[in-house]
Amino acid sequence: MAKLTRERALWMYETMIRIRRFEERAIEVFQAGELPGFIHPYIGEEAVAAGVCAHLSGKDxxxxxxxxxxxxxxxxxGFNGMMAELYARSTGYCKGKGGSLHIADQDLGALGASGIVGGGIPIAAGAALGIKLKGGKEVAVSFFxxxxxxxxxFHEGINLAAAWRLPAVFVxxxxxxxxxxxxxxHQSIRDIADRAKAYGIPGVIVDGMDAAAVYEVAGEAIGRARGGGGPTLIEAKTFRFWGHYLGDPGTAYGHDREAPKWKKRDPIPALGGLLRKRKWLTAKADEEILARVKGELDAAVEFARKSPPPEPADLMADIYEKAL
Ligand SMILES: Cc1ncc(C[n+]2csc(CCOP(=O)(O)OP(=O)(O)O)c2C)c(N)n1
Ligand SMILES: [Mg+2]
Incomplete structure (x- = not known):
């Protein structure tokens, strides 16, 4: 079992703050009319990304x-390339042609956000097949x-990954x-982890508001995948604090009634409390994290605003380049 070290716990905490603050700033500039596309805020779910990615290297x-x-x-x-992508500027991760829903950086192992629901699952299975064929120790993780x-x-991707015991983790x-x-x-089951049985792989439920719990469960699944033990399906029970996208108040379908209960379980103060209890975080260090993140975000917004949009002549550039 992966023991949570001070270093990993602080990394998760700072990462969750980076996510929260990035999203808050993106919402701010979106509401000011500065962004051309849609945003689907992740606020509330940060413990899942941080708890899982705390186990990944740049090559995963x-x-x-x-x-x-x-x-x-x-x-x-980084904030600069992400913010510039939201602003549809040529300095963004996709040179301003992808936007919020398609941010990717293959060099950092980020194969891409996706506007196609479920679209990333078979891509992760394919990436895991590539790793296995090359005899690598990396893993491919799919969030959905x-x-x-x-x-x-979902079924096709997990079935193949399970049948071929690929180094994949499905979150x-x-x-x-x-x-x-x-x-x-939309489904007749309560626990999505139950679906793992159909593929003969472990299915685990975890509290998605608890970064330390996600860290533990993800560590086990990722370790198993790296060691040749095949995939795991992790179900993190979580909640988005905002509506589906920016502009959806969540009033029409009951989300707004549930939100106060979940906001009391905000994953960031929860992990902060654990860190302080273990004396791993001082008030001063906490302030320094916030100031550092704010400074980086101010610079990223400035960078994005000053960056030029893509040139019309580049419309067809990069489309098949990497694939060929
Ligand atoms: C294949 C496909 N079908 C439908 C949509 C429209 N759509 C966009 S987001 C969404 C809901 C996705 O829900 P979930 O997978 O639970 O993700 P969440 O938004 O809750 O993070 C739908 C149906 C889509 N983008 N792609
Ligand atoms: Mg959902």
Missing amino acids: QITSTHRGHGHMIAKGL GDGATNIGA CENNRYAQSTPQSV
Whole structure:
């Protein structure tokens, strides 16, 4: 079992703050009319990305979703390139042509956010097959939502990864809703981890608001995958504090009634409390983290605002370049 060290716990804490603050700033500039695309805030779910990515190196690979900012930040992508991508500027990770839903950096093992629900699952299985064929020790992790577990790609991707014992980990962020549809309406099971049985792989449920718990469960699954023991399906029970996308108040389908209860379990102060209890975090260090993140974000917004948009002549550039 991976023991939570001071260093990893502080990394998770800072990573969760980086995600939260990035999202808050993105919301701010979106509401000021500065961003051309949509945003699906990850706020509330940070413990999942941080707890899982705390076990990954730069060579491990992840696939993400439309709610992908948190995964990308936890995988090591920088604020400048991410913010510039949201602003659709040529200095963004996709040179301003992808936007929030398609941020990717193959060099950092971030195979991409995706606008196609469930689309990242078979891609992660394919990445894991590549790792296995090359005899590597890396893993491929796929993050996806509860809604994605009803998509054919979920079943196909996990089935193949299980049958071929690929080094993959499937992380379902069950935030109780697929857009405006509650889980109880879109499927007849309560625990998505139960679906692992159908593929003959372990299925584990974890409290997605508890970073230390996610860290422990993810460590075991990632360790098993690296050691040739095949994939695991992790179901993290979590909640998005905002509506489905920025502009959805969540009032039409009950989300707003549930939100206060979940906000009391905000994963960031929860981990902060644990860190202080263990005397791993002082008030001064906490302030320094916040100031550092704020400074980086101010600079990233400035960087994005000053960056030029893509040139029309580059419209077709980069599309098939990497594949060929
Ligand atoms: C294949 C596909 N079907 C439908 C949609 C429209 N859509 C976008 S997000 C979403 C809900 C996804 O829910 P879930 O997987 O639980 O992720 P969450 O938004 O809760 O993080 C849907 C249906 C889509 N983008 N792609
Ligand atoms: Mg969901």
